[in-house]
Amino acid sequence: QYPKRIFSGIQPTGSIHLGNYLGAIAQWVKLQEQNEDVILSIVDLHSMTLPHEPKILSRNILEMTATLLGCGIDPDRVVLFQQSAVPAHTELCWCLGCISTMARLAHLPQYKEKSKDMKDIPLGLFVYPILQAADILAYKTTHVPVGEDQVQQIQLAQDLARMFNSRFGDTFPIPHTITTGAEYARLRSLRDPSKKMSKSDPDPKSRICLTDNFDDVVRNIKKAVTDFTSEVTYDPEGRPGVSNLIGIHSFVTKKPVEDICKEAEGINTGQYKLVVAEAVVSYLRPIQDRISYYLKDERYLLDVLRRGGEKAGEISERNMEEVRCRLGL
């Protein structure tokens, strides 16, 4: 009934780690290569839910744009834009907020997690899952690529779409989630393989960032926590540390895990770490070169965002006209 459309957002945070790249950006590039209808938003309004520094935010928006382009996102094939440039997001957020309840939002795990040590909780932090639902629904999105940590947030978007449709008439498709087909879809912290690699981890040695230099990558991988077995074998449950390194290695070399393990026969995990570090560095180098190339051309980046914003604005405005009409506005 509704044509297939994929929407995803990424916050303009300073540095992206390999987990974000593998779990999100690389998937978008794949969808772009499959000629899917993809809309990608740099969700700057979401970055304001916690106290922020305006200068850093505007810098981060440009850096994220350069990063996405450097990773292979083609602005002629996907709609790439800045969320705050398109008014439909906040307008639809209000409309959906009026059919949602405080109780529903209070139960969402990310809110509980982020607000647990706060004395005064910003209203935006509480409301942001609705903004996220609006991001998705404003484009009549049918598919949303997500990590498993975000499934409940998408359920809110699905519920709001259903509620809106049943009260005001069929307007929104119920968005489905697409989970990644990657073999090792979730990278783990290098310091504690029981946790996922995350930018919120206070220890920078727990992750590999896209902008890390040679020394950082080698140091962090050398220090990666493994176990007391010296062979290189793949066993994500029993040996999460070394399996995580194999996952990273497999991703950057596009080699199947079995081939990697065969090639690593006879070397120990200490030696293997150097092989992985080498592979990661050679993989990142051209990406880093492209990112710095784009970063030198601020006008081009702004132009990419402006053109993307126009396209996103047209699509969402058409949908908002329908929404307003449904609501009697």
Ligand code: ADP
């Ligand atoms: P972080 O935990 O670093 O703050 P986010 O929660 O902001 O990352 O997620 C941004 C995107 O990156 C999401 O699509 C998420 O699924 C993906 N992602 C985050 N961490 C990982 C990871 N360790 N492995 C794979 N994908 C990840």
Ligand code: NA
């Ligand atoms: Na996070």
